[in-house]
Amino acid sequence: MKNCSSSSLFLYLFIGIFVVVFFFMGYHRIWDAGPQSIHAWRQSDSYAQALTFYHEDLSLWEPHLLFTGENGDRQAISEFPILYWLTAKIWKITGPHPAVLRLIDLLLLWLGLFFLARLIYEMTNDWYWSSFTALLTFSSPVLGYYSFNFIPNVPAFGLSLIGLYFLFRFHRYDENTDLAIATALYILASLIKVTALFSLLALSGSLILVYSRPKTANRRKILKIVASLFIVLAVYLVWNRYAHSYNQQHLNGLFNQSIIPIWELIPSQISEIANKAYHHILPQYFYPPAYYIIILLFVFLAFNFKKIDKVWINATLLLFAGIGLFKILFFQGLDEHDYFLTNTLMFIPFVSICMFDFFRKKKLNLNSPYIKIPASFMLIFLLNYSMIVTRSHYNPHQKAVTRNIHLSKAKQDYWAYVYWTLELQDFQYRGINDYMREIGITYNDLVISLGDYSPNRTLCWMETKGFTDYYSSHLPLPERIEKLKAMGAKYLVYNENDKIDLTNVDLGPQIGQYNKIQIYRIAR
Structure with a gap:
C-alpha cells in the first residue's frame, strides 16, 4: 500500500515537472506554430501527411503529401503514419491545429521518460536518481527542440523507453505479459523510426548472453526473447518492403530508405562532415563538456566490467557498438541532420544504470547531500542550456535567451541569421x-x-x-x-x-x- 502511494505521489510530481518544463522551454510560445526553423523541410513532410489524412479521409495505408509531383502523384511514404492519422482523427473534433501533433509527440516522450524513471526506481529504490536520469536524458537540446515538434524520431524514442521498461520487467519477473507489451511497443516504435530498436537489440542481446552462461542458463527465456525479436524484425521488414514498393509506384526519391555510409566518401568529404558534426551537431546533441564526462564514465565502467551487473554492462557495450555502426552506415547525414541521433540518446540512461549499480556495490552513499546538491546544480545548468538552444531555434531575441548564459558568438550569429530568414519567409505565411x-x-x-x-x-x-x-x-x-x-x-x-x-x-x-x-x- 505504501509503495502504491509512493508511486502515485511520484506520478503527480512528474506531471508537475512536465508542466514546469513545458513553460520553461518556451513551448507555450510556439503552441500554434506550423513547421518552421531548422529542418522545416522534414517537419512539413510530416505535417502535410496529417493535413491530407484530415481533408481527404485517406486510408492509413495510403498516405499522401500536399506536394504534387511531375506525374501528378502525391503519394509517398516514410515512417508508418499512425501519428499523422491519429492527429487527423483528433482534428475532426478540434479542427486542424499544429498543437495536436506537437502534443502527441511531446506526451509520448514524457510518458517514456516517466517509465524510464520507474525502471531506475525499481533498481535503486530512489526517486531522486530516477527523476535525475530522466531529466538528464531530456536535457539534450535535440529532445528540447524536436519533442514539441513534428519529426517522428522523438515519439519513437519515447515508445522505446516504455518498451525498455517492460522488457526489464520480463527479465526480472518472467511475466509473459510484460514481454508481449514490450514486443508491441517496440513494433510500433520501429515502424515509426527503426533506430528505436537500439535498446531492444542491446538488452535482448545481453539477456541472451547472460541466459546462455552455465550459472544463469535459462533456455526457455532465450527462446521467448528470440521469438520477440523475430516478431519485431519481421513486422518491420514487411513494412519496409511495403513502403519501398509504395514509393516505387508513386513519388519515389522523396524519402531516403537506404544507408548513406562513410565508405562512399573521399577523405576530404569525410573530414568536412566530421568537422561539421563536431562543431554544429554535437552542441545540438548535448552540452559538449557533459557529454565528454558521460563518455569518460562509460570508459571507466568498461574497465570495471566485472564489478557491474552483467545484463546492463553487456547491454551498454552492445549499445555503444550499435551506435558506432549506425554512425558509420549513416555518416553522410551527420553534416546537419541532428535528429538522426535522437535514439542514440538511449546511451545516457544505459550508462547511468551501470553507474548506479557500480556505486551501489561499492556502497557509496548516493543520498549524501555532497553528491545530490552538485548533481542538482549540474542538471539545472544542462536544462538551462537546452532551453537556450531550443528557444533560439524560434527567437534568439527572447529575454530568456539574451539575459542568460551566452552561447558562443558564432552560435549567436547563427541563430540571429536563422531568425532573420524566418522573418523573411515563414512569418510572412x-x-x-x-x-x-x-x-x-x-x-x-x-x-x-x-x-x-x-x-x-x-x-x-x-x-x-x-x-x-x-x-x-x-x-x-x-x-x-x-x-x-x-x-x-x-x-x-x-x-x-x-x-x-x-x-x-x-x-x-x-x-x-x-x-x-x-x-x-x-x-x-
Whole structure:
C-alpha cells in the first residue's frame, strides 16, 4: 500500500515537472506554430501527411503529401503514419491545429521518460536518481527542440523507453505479459523510426548472453526473447518492403530508405562532415563538456566490467557498438541532420544504470547531500542550456535567451541569421490559409508556390495542394508555369522577399496580397 502511494505521489510530481518544463522551454510560445526553423523541410513532410489524412479521409495505408509531383502523384511514404492519422482523427473534433501533433509527440516522450524513471526506481529504490536520469536524458537540446515538434524520431524514442521498461520487467519477473507489451511497443516504435530498436537489440542481446552462461542458463527465456525479436524484425521488414514498393509506384526519391555510409566518401568529404558534426551537431546533441564526462564514465565502467551487473554492462557495450555502426552506415547525414541521433540518446540512461549499480556495490552513499546538491546544480545548468538552444531555434531575441548564459558568438550569429530568414519567409505565411479561403482558394485548388525548394513547407502554411520548385526549378519560369498550368494549377503565390526575376512572365491577374505574399490567378 505504501509503495502504491509512493508511486502515485511520484506520478503527480512528474506531471508537475512536465508542466514546469513545458513553460520553461518556451513551448507555450510556439503552441500554434506550423513547421518552421531548422529542418522545416522534414517537419512539413510530416505535417502535410496529417493535413491530407484530415481533408481527404485517406486510408492509413495510403498516405499522401500536399506536394504534387511531375506525374501528378502525391503519394509517398516514410515512417508508418499512425501519428499523422491519429492527429487527423483528433482534428475532426478540434479542427486542424499544429498543437495536436506537437502534443502527441511531446506526451509520448514524457510518458517514456516517466517509465524510464520507474525502471531506475525499481533498481535503486530512489526517486531522486530516477527523476535525475530522466531529466538528464531530456536535457539534450535535440529532445528540447524536436519533442514539441513534428519529426517522428522523438515519439519513437519515447515508445522505446516504455518498451525498455517492460522488457526489464520480463527479465526480472518472467511475466509473459510484460514481454508481449514490450514486443508491441517496440513494433510500433520501429515502424515509426527503426533506430528505436537500439535498446531492444542491446538488452535482448545481453539477456541472451547472460541466459546462455552455465550459472544463469535459462533456455526457455532465450527462446521467448528470440521469438520477440523475430516478431519485431519481421513486422518491420514487411513494412519496409511495403513502403519501398509504395514509393516505387508513386513519388519515389522523396524519402531516403537506404544507408548513406562513410565508405562512399573521399577523405576530404569525410573530414568536412566530421568537422561539421563536431562543431554544429554535437552542441545540438548535448552540452559538449557533459557529454565528454558521460563518455569518460562509460570508459571507466568498461574497465570495471566485472564489478557491474552483467545484463546492463553487456547491454551498454552492445549499445555503444550499435551506435558506432549506425554512425558509420549513416555518416553522410551527420553534416546537419541532428535528429538522426535522437535514439542514440538511449546511451545516457544505459550508462547511468551501470553507474548506479557500480556505486551501489561499492556502497557509496548516493543520498549524501555532497553528491545530490552538485548533481542538482549540474542538471539545472544542462536544462538551462537546452532551453537556450531550443528557444533560439524560434527567437534568439527572447529575454530568456539574451539575459542568460551566452552561447558562443558564432552560435549567436547563427541563430540571429536563422531568425532573420524566418522573418523573411515563414512569418510572412502565418495565417495565410484563412486569408486564401476568404478570397476563394480552396484546399483542392492546385497552387504554384514559387521560391520554395522543399516539397511541402509553404504548402503546409497555405493548407493547399500544389507545386513547389522541388522538382522543376531547372526549367525557365515561363515554361515551368505553362507545364504546371497544364497539370491543373490555378493559382500562383510569390514571396516578394525571394527576389525572383519575373520579367516577361505572365502571372495572370493579382487577386490578393498577404504580408509580402502576392497571390495570382493563373491566366488561362
